[in-house]
Amino acid sequence: MSTLLSLRNLTRRYGGNIAVNDVGFDVAEGEILGIMGANGAGKTTLFAMIAGNVVPSSGQILLDGQAVQGLPPERINALGVSRTFQIVRPFPSMTVLENATVAAMYGRRQTKSPALAREQAMAVLEETGLADRAHLPASQLNLAGRKRLEIARALATGPRVLLLDEVLAGLNATEVEAALDLIRAVRERHKLSIVIIEHVMKALMRLSDRIVVLHEGRKVVEGLPAEVANDPRVIKAYLGEQRHAHPA
Incomplete structure (x- = not known):
C-alpha cells in the first residue's frame, strides 16, 4: 500500500508548553491507524494540526506528497481530509x-x-x-x-482521509459494536485511510491495523496492536495507569 498521509517532525508549542513534540508517522491508503494516549498526550492537538485548525510550530504534514501544513481548514478539507469532533x-x-x-x-x-x-x-x-x-x-x-x-x-x-475523534465515547457495548462495524464498512466501501483517537482501548486494538502511542506530546511506540499492547513502555505510560485506576 502506498502512503497517503505523512507527518514529519511535527511540533506545536504554546508558550513554554510543548503539546506535540517531534511526532512523525505514515498512514497508508486504506489503513486504519489508531492513536492512543492519556489525557494531555497531544492527540487532539495532533488532529487539529492535520485538519488545519491549528498551525504547527514546526514540521511537515504531507498529503499524497503535497505539503499542507498551515493551509486553512477549508482548503485541507477540499484536498480530502475530513474530521469528526x-x-x-x-x-x-x-x-x-x-x-x-x-x-x-x-x-x-x-x-x-x-x-x-x-x-x-x-x-x-x-x-x-x-x-x-x-x-x-x-x-x-x-x-x-x-x-x-x-x-x-x-x-x-x-474524503480520502477520515479523522475520527472519540466516536465511541459514551456508547454502550451494543452501540460500540455497531460503530465498529460501520467504521470497517466505510473503510471498505470508500477505500479510506482512517486515523482514530479512542479511549475505548479494547475496541481500538480490534479495529486498528497499527497503533501509535503518544505520551506527554511524544510518540513513544508505533506498531501492530499486539506489539503495542505488550510493550513495557505502553504498560508503564498508559495501560498500567488504567489498570491501577480500575483494578480487576
Missing part, C-alpha cells in the same frame, strides 16, 4: 438530511447542485443507518445517532 457539533435546528446536505456542498466534492448534494447526503445517511431519521431535527438524535451524523457529515465531503 469529540464533542459532536450538528446544526441542531436543521434536519439530519440538511446537516449532511450542507457537508456535501463543501469538502472535496464541492457539489454545486442542491439536488445532487441532497442525493449524496441521502446516500451517506443510508450508509450510516440514519435514513429513517433524515427528516428529524438533529437535536432529537440520541448520542449514538449524533455520532453517526458526525461520521455521515464527514463522509458527505468525499
Whole structure:
C-alpha cells in the first residue's frame, strides 16, 4: 500500500508548553491507524494540526506528497481530509438530511447542485443507518445517532482521509459494536485511510491495523496492536495507569 498521509517532525508549542513534540508517522491508503494516549498526550492537538485548525510550530504534514501544513481548514478539507469532533457539533435546528446536505456542498466534492448534494447526503445517511431519521431535527438524535451524523457529515465531503475523534465515547457495548462495524464498512466501501483517537482501548486494538502511542506530546511506540499492547513502555505510560485506576 502506498502512503497517503505523512507527518514529519511535527511540533506545536504554546508558550513554554510543548503539546506535540517531534511526532512523525505514515498512514497508508486504506489503513486504519489508531492513536492512543492519556489525557494531555497531544492527540487532539495532533488532529487539529492535520485538519488545519491549528498551525504547527514546526514540521511537515504531507498529503499524497503535497505539503499542507498551515493551509486553512477549508482548503485541507477540499484536498480530502475530513474530521469528526469529540464533542459532536450538528446544526441542531436543521434536519439530519440538511446537516449532511450542507457537508456535501463543501469538502472535496464541492457539489454545486442542491439536488445532487441532497442525493449524496441521502446516500451517506443510508450508509450510516440514519435514513429513517433524515427528516428529524438533529437535536432529537440520541448520542449514538449524533455520532453517526458526525461520521455521515464527514463522509458527505468525499474524503480520502477520515479523522475520527472519540466516536465511541459514551456508547454502550451494543452501540460500540455497531460503530465498529460501520467504521470497517466505510473503510471498505470508500477505500479510506482512517486515523482514530479512542479511549475505548479494547475496541481500538480490534479495529486498528497499527497503533501509535503518544505520551506527554511524544510518540513513544508505533506498531501492530499486539506489539503495542505488550510493550513495557505502553504498560508503564498508559495501560498500567488504567489498570491501577480500575483494578480487576
